Ligand code: SF4
C-alpha cells in the first residue's frame with residue numbers, strides 16, 4: 001500500500017465537479033417514479049410463496065431483522081446535528097489534533113467500526129438538496145431542502161463496516177448483510193457523534209445522508225474508486241458499507257492511498273460481465289454522464305443506476321453480484337493478503353483474474369435450509 005499526496009481519482013478529473021442533488025440518486029428517483037423500493041419489497045413477499053432458493057421467509061425475516069436498528073436510529077439521530085446529553089459546560093483547552101485523531105480512531109474501533117479514516121471535507125461531495133429516499137427514512141428535512149454543513153465543521157470521519165463474505169456469496173438471493181451493516185453504521189456514527197459532543201464539539205452523524213460517501217472515503221485513505229462505482233478497500237475489497245461524522249473537532253487528516261485498483265480495473269471488468277442489468281460500462285473510462293444519476297467531469301465508468309434499481313425490483317431484493325464477483329472481495333487472511341500484493345503492484349493482473357475464475361471465486365453459493373423443503377407451506381398469521 002502506498003500513501004499518495006492526492007486521491008488516485010484526481011488525475012481523471014477533466015473539469016470542475018459540480019455538487020450532486022440527492023433528489024437524483026436512483027433510490028430517490030425510484031421513489032418518485034413509482035415507489036420502486038417499496039415494489040422491490042412487495043416482490044420479495046411474492047417470492048416467499050414460490051419457495052425460491054435463497055428467497056424464503058427465513059431469508060426475508062433475517063434481512064428485515066438486520067435493518068431494525070438502522071430504521072430507528074435513522075429516523076431519530078442521523079442527518080442532523082447531535083446535541084450533548086450531559087456536558088454543556090466544558091471542552092478541551094488546547095486540543096492536540098494529532099493525538100485527537102488517534103483517539104477518535106481508537107474510540108471508533110471500540111464502538112465497532114472495522115476501519116476509520118479522516119479527511120477535510122471537499123464541498124463538491126456534499127449534496128445540494130435533500131432527496132426522497134433519505135427524507136423518507138431519516139425525516140430530518142423536507143425533500144428539496146438545501147443542504148449546508150456548517151463551515152466550521154470542515155472535517156469528516158469515515159468509518160468502514162465489513163460485510164460478511166459468506167452472506168455476499170448468496171447474491172442475487174437475499175443478501176441480508178447490507179442492512180445489518182447499515183444498522184452498525186447507524187450505531188457507530190451516532191455513538192461517535194455523542195462522544196464528540198460530550199467533548200464539547202459539534203458532530204453530525206450520517207450513513208447515506210448529506211454527501212457522497214465513496215468520494216469522502218477515498219479522500220480519507222480508506223480505499224480507491226473501482227469500475228463498479230464502489231469503494232475498493234485494501235482489506236475487504238468492495239465488501240463494505242460506510243458511515244460518517246461531520247465535525248469541527250480539530251483532527252489531522254489521513255493521506256489517500258494507492259492500492260493498484262485503477263490499473264487492475266482496466267484489466268478486469270468481471271463486474272461488467274456479470275452484472276445482470278448491464279449497468280456497469282465496459283471499455284474505456286468516460287467523463288460524460290449517461291443520465292442525471294451521474295456526475296460529469298471525471299473519467300470513470302459511470303453506472304446506469306436506474307437499470308440497476310429496476311433489476312432489484314424484478315429480483316425482489318437488492319443485488320450484490322458486483323461485490324461478490326470482484327477479485328478484491330476475499331477473506332482477509334494470510335493467503336489472500338499475499339495474492340493481493342500481485343494486484344496492488346499490477347503484477348500479471350490478467351493471470352490473477354484467470355486463476356480467480358478458475359478457482360471458482362465469486363460464484364453464487366446457495367444456502368439450503370429447511371424452509372426450502374417442498375412440504376413447507378406458508379399460511380396467513382390469522383390462521
Ligand atoms: S448491484 Fe447488481 S444489478 Fe446493480 S450494478 Fe451491481 S451487479 Fe449490476
Ligand code: SF4
Pocket residue numbers: 226227228229264265266268269270271272325326327328
Ligand atoms: S470486478 Fe474487476 S473491474 Fe470490477 S471493480 Fe472489481 S476489480 Fe474492478
